[in-house]
Amino acid sequence: MGLNNGESSGAGLLEGSVMVTRLDEVTKPGGAQGIINWGRRWSIFQYPFVTACCGMEYMSWMCSHYDPGRFGAEAPRFSPRQADVMFVVGTISHKQAPVLKRVYDQMCEPKWVIAFGACASSGGFYDNYATVQGVDCIVPVDVYIPGCPPRPEAVLDAVMLLQEKIDREGPERWARREAASK
Amino acid sequence: MSQAILERLKERYEDGVVETATERGDDCAVLKREILVDVCRFLKDDADFAMNLFVDVTAVDWLDRRTPRFDVVFQLKSITKRHRVTLKVRVDDGDDAWVPSVTGVWRGADWFERELWDMFGVRVDGHPNLRRILMWDGFEGHPLRKDYPVAGRQPLVPLRKSEVHVFENNPVDPFVVGLGVVREKSDGDA
Numbered sequence: 001m002g003l004n005n006g007e008s009s010g011a012g013l014l015e016g017s018v019m020v021t022r023l024d025e026v027t028k029p030g031g032a033q034g035i036i037n038w039g040r041r042w043s044i045f046q047y048p049f050v051t052a053c054c055g056m057e058y059m060s061w062m063c064s065h066y067d068p069g070r071f072g073a074e075a076p077r078f079s080p081r082q083a084d085v086m087f088v089v090g091t092i093s094h095k096q097a098p099v100l101k102r103v104y105d106q107m108c109e110p111k112w113v114i115a116f117g118a119c120a121s122s123g124g125f126y127d128n129y130a131t132v133q134g135v136d137c138i139v140p141v142d143v144y145i146p147g148c149p150p151r152p153e154a155v156l157d158a159v160m161l162l163q164e165k166i167d168r169e170g171p172e173r174w175a176r177r178e179a180a181s182k
Numbered sequence: 183m184s185q186a187i188l189e190r191l192k193e194r195y196e197d198g199v200v201e202t203a204t205e206r207g208d209d210c211a212v213l214k215r216e217i218l219v220d221v222c223r224f225l226k227d228d229a230d231f232a233m234n235l236f237v238d239v240t241a242v243d244w245l246d247r248r249t250p251r252f253d254v255v256f257q258l259k260s261i262t263k264r265h266r267v268t269l270k271v272r273v274d275d276g277d278d279a280w281v282p283s284v285t286g287v288w289r290g291a292d293w294f295e296r297e298l299w300d301m302f303g304v305r306v307d308g309h310p311n312l313r314r315i316l317m318w319d320g321f322e323g324h325p326l327r328k329d330y331p332v333a334g335r336q337p338l339v340p341l342r343k344s345e346v347h348v349f350e351n352n353p354v355d356p357f358v359v360g361l362g363v364v365r366e367k368s369d370g371d372a
Contacts, residue, residue, distance in 0.1 A: 094335060094337050095316075095317070097337065098339050127333075128325075128332075129325040129336075130316075130317075130325070132337075136342065137337075137341045137342055138342065140342070
């Protein structure tokens, strides 16, 4: 469980292993979204799409020293169908772009993308014939992490930003996502 | 040390060696294309030189600055003798842009020669499998040639418009070479 006893999730309280929430939180229009978001926010399983040197930093972030388990994000899923967020870690070449797009398409909604590092965010200093100038040219990106490579703290910050973003999401997400994917 | 190699090559091949140069301990011989494979076999088999490691083959594009246009550069090394030498062959554009394959001498030259073809468009005569190695089938042009457009991207999937950052001089839209779809040059392009 991501929350300590008695901590407010915005949707209710945890007492032991039981979550307590108000009925009207659930029944009001969009009310259940709070609980749903709470669940999603604390179980962001990642698909690591690791292509380059940022991968080393990703590995260090994934280990116990920085403990992404605190954010429910410690489980990498190597099947995109089981993953919630795709970490694009490293340079993406145009030759590789179809693979990235395909993996993204195989992920089930709701899904998010984090661009890890300068190359994934913008192509970095690889402004040439081979390199995609930011993975948002291929798939929609939710959080960009600057750095070459990013500090692990920056990655933690990105995960928390993603949690905040998930927390704000409602049905309108789908309309927006649909528009963005075109 | 490997200047001895240059001397020996000049003595053995006479006119086949166009020129030689020594720069800070690196020795280089410019050869005529006809003798390249023979020189390679000689350098590999000769007990004094024993060039048993084929390090690399690449090219230098002297577009608009020199004719013939390309230097094809071979780097050889002897692990046992601890010396190395550079061989160059000058080839021109078009039909003349070819070198003989040295895969018969060093099997390991295979992928390097494919890279030479892929990046510079210098054909390798006698190569067992001369296909692109880094770029994909259907890629147009040879990206390390100086006349390949700086922003000549050939995306394989349709590109979205970036939501967050827009680089004025670094647009994401494709610049497809040779297909008639050409992005207008912006001021920042070289």
